[in-house]
Amino acid sequence: METVLTTHFANEQYRHADTYLQFGGYEALRKALAGPRERIVDEVKKANLRGRGGAGFPAGVKWGFLPKDLSRPRVLVINADEGEPGTFKDRQIMGKAPHLLLEGIAIASYAMSIHLSYIYIRGEFIREARIVEEAVAEAYARGFFGKNILGSGFDLEVSVHRGAGAYICGEETSLINSLEGKRGWPRIKPPFPASVGAFGLPTIVNNVETIADVPWIVTHGGEKFAALGVEKNGGTRLIGVSGPVNRPGVYELPAGVLLREIIYTHAGGLKDGRQLKAVIPGGSSTPVLRPDEIDVTYDIESMAKIGTMAGSGGVIVIPEGTCMVRALHVLMNFYAHESCGQCTPCREGTGWLSKIVGRIENGQGREGDLELVLDVCDNMMGRTICPLADAAVMPAQSFLWKFRDEFEYHIKVQKCPFGNKF
Amino acid sequence: MSVAFSDAARSELERIRSRYPDREAAILPALHLAQREFGYVSDEAIVYLADLLGFAPARIEGVATFYTMYNRKPVGKYHVQICRNISCSLLGAEHLIEHVSKKLGVRPGETTPDGKFTLTAVECLGSCGTAPVMQVNDDYHESLTEEKIDALLDRLP
Numbered sequence A: 001m002e003t004v005l006t007t008h009f010a011n012e013q014y015r016h017a018d019t020y021l022q023f024g025g026y027e028a029l030r031k032a033l034a035g036p037r038e039r040i041v042d043e044v045k046k047a048n049l050r051g052r053g054g055a056g057f058p059a060g061v062k063w064g065f066l067p068k069d070l071s072r073p074r075v076l077v078i079n080a081d082e083g084e085p086g087t088f089k090d091r092q093i094m095g096k097a098p099h100l101l102l103e104g105i106a107i108a109s110y111a112m113s114i115h116l117s118y119i120y121i122r123g124e125f126i127r128e129a130r131i132v133e134e135a136v137a138e139a140y141a142r143g144f145f146g147k148n149i150l151g152s153g154f155d156l157e158v159s160v161h162r163g164a165g166a167y168i169c170g171e172e173t174s175l176i177n178s179l180e181g182k183r184g185w186p187r188i189k190p191p192f193p194a195s196v197g198a199f200g201l202p203t204i205v206n207n208v209e210t211i212a213d214v215p216w217i218v219t220h221g222g223e224k225f226a227a228l229g230v231e232k233n234g235g236t237r238l239i240g241v242s243g244p245v246n247r248p249g250v251y252e253l254p255a256g257v258l259l260r261e262i263i264y265t266h267a268g269g270l271k272d273g274r275q276l277k278a279v280i281p282g283g284s285s286t287p288v289l290r291p292d293e294i295d296v297t298y299d300i301e302s303m304a305k306i307g308t309m310a311g312s313g314g315v316i317v318i319p320e321g322t323c324m325v326r327a328l329h330v331l332m333n334f335y336a337h338e339s340c341g342q343c344t345p346c347r348e349g350t351g352w353l354s355k356i357v358g359r360i361e362n363g364q365g366r367e368g369d370l371e372l373v374l375d376v377c378d379n380m381m382g383r384t385i386c387p388l389a390d391a392a393v394m395p396a397q398s399f400l401w402k403f404r405d406e407f408e409y410h411i412k413v414q415k416c417p418f419g420n421k422f
Numbered sequence B: 001m002s003v004a005f006s007d008a009a010r011s012e013l014e015r016i017r018s019r020y021p022d023r024e025a026a027i028l029p030a031l032h033l034a035q036r037e038f039g040y041v042s043d044e045a046i047v048y049l050a051d052l053l054g055f056a057p058a059r060i061e062g063v064a065t066f067y068t069m070y071n072r073k074p075v076g077k078y079h080v081q082i083c084r085n086i087s088c089s090l091l092g093a094e095h096l097i098e099h100v101s102k103k104l105g106v107r108p109g110e111t112t113p114d115g116k117f118t119l120t121a122v123e124c125l126g127s128c129g130t131a132p133v134m135q136v137n138d139d140y141h142e143s144l145t146e147e148k149i150d151a152l153l154d155r156l157p
Ligand SMILES: Cc1cc2nc3c(=O)[nH]c(=O)nc-3n(C[C@H](O)[C@H](O)[C@H](O)COP(=O)(O)O)c2cc1C
Pocket: A050, A051, A052, A053, A054, A055, A056, A057, A059, A079, A080, A081, A082, A083, A084, A167, A168, A169, A170, A171, A172, A173, A205, A206, A207, A208, A210, A211, A386, A387, A388, A391
């Protein structure tokens, strides 16, 4: 199977520039710098490269939102905040192949006439931040960053900025505030970052994986990348599988792979012969699926058709024997903890959801609680500055819709039939 | 008690400042530095940074309190942070937190009387494929079992 990103992940030396260069590293940058900027944007458009951070926005289209006027400098910010529960892929890229990201940054910056770039890495990834910083220093030392890159006349400054523990900073406008030294409060849009972003400058925010795909696209052409995936969703994806499966981990697979195959073939199926009860397919915010819904290809459009999302590529496998009320309670605690508190529906709503689901789980659910949960959801969805409120609502609604009898049973017998613990 | 950066930290801060078009952007990195230098972000550290960076202390404090990684109170020599989110929970994280809690004699959020350990239950650490996961100071420990945790914690000086 053709791989774009993981080809040399097993090689421990690949994170160093010398080894990366031995395998043809930075040739794509050389090729890009030798041609016109528009050609790169065209190839990325042809590649059908969709953002890998969760929303799946076409990268080439996003790049086109930058103002034509070049008099104001612009900024490229790499989103390496990786906070969505179930997602652990960008850490792999940074730890094992940081130069893929750095080469992608150089090419994307050139394509967009950007001379300033920041890599925003979540605070807990101390090891990965160190590896990326070392790689950045190597890239400077070899003339891939800095002034007059490879004699092309193109300049680019790149630095690492570390977060400090806040899921919300993965949201792009929160991330921009955090980069600027502020609290990570999301901003009201418009203006969109492409017109007013970091330091008041036009800014593009892209996920680590999105940008790490760019060198391959330049080397092999957009069409070839597109052909690895399906119609509107080009390339491969790094898919993380977690939960009680035989081989949890990150797999690079074509975007059109079946969800069933991801779980049963690649991740080796469930441990100890356990049966599948549910799947959260694309990170904790994405609507849950029942076992009879997993014969779906893992591309953005197909997942949307069945009412869920491939999101950030984190497949969470839930086995039979798990209490779905408890699982939802864990998720609702998380969103309540991470709401930044700016919008009342989100601040209050996430708190309510965690409280109500918690009391149902603990055998104190009241008649009408399920309607109350759905009502709270309705009052949150689409009514806030950023999509964190929606991110809490999607699991809440889908758990209730698809596993309603389990919630009702808790309320009726006033205790958890599964014994309160995972 | 007043605090001050070492010469090394001061020059690191200068390097950091040169990377941003705006001096405010140095606040997060400066807080990381302060935590490394002083162990935690004390009130004195906030006043010191405010002075050094040229902002009101309230501005620095507002940032410091927003982010979970800046410790506003002293923490133990080892900060044991165990993930309690979904993938880790599915593989027994709740039992592990209880186990460590019993072993150390503290509840999540507390520090042992000898100041050696602080236990915290945290949200997803971004390492769900090797769940259950914990972070002890700068290092991740993955695919945990009670035995692994015991061996690790018993070994710490
Ligand atoms: C609450 C919230 C958390 C997010 N967390 C992340 C994250 O950790 N990493 C990421 O790349 N995108 C995250 N996003 C999506 C970003 O806002 C943004 O869409 C993305 O970085 C754009 O990059 P892409 O187009 O390359 O995907 C998050 C969005 C929301 C609403």
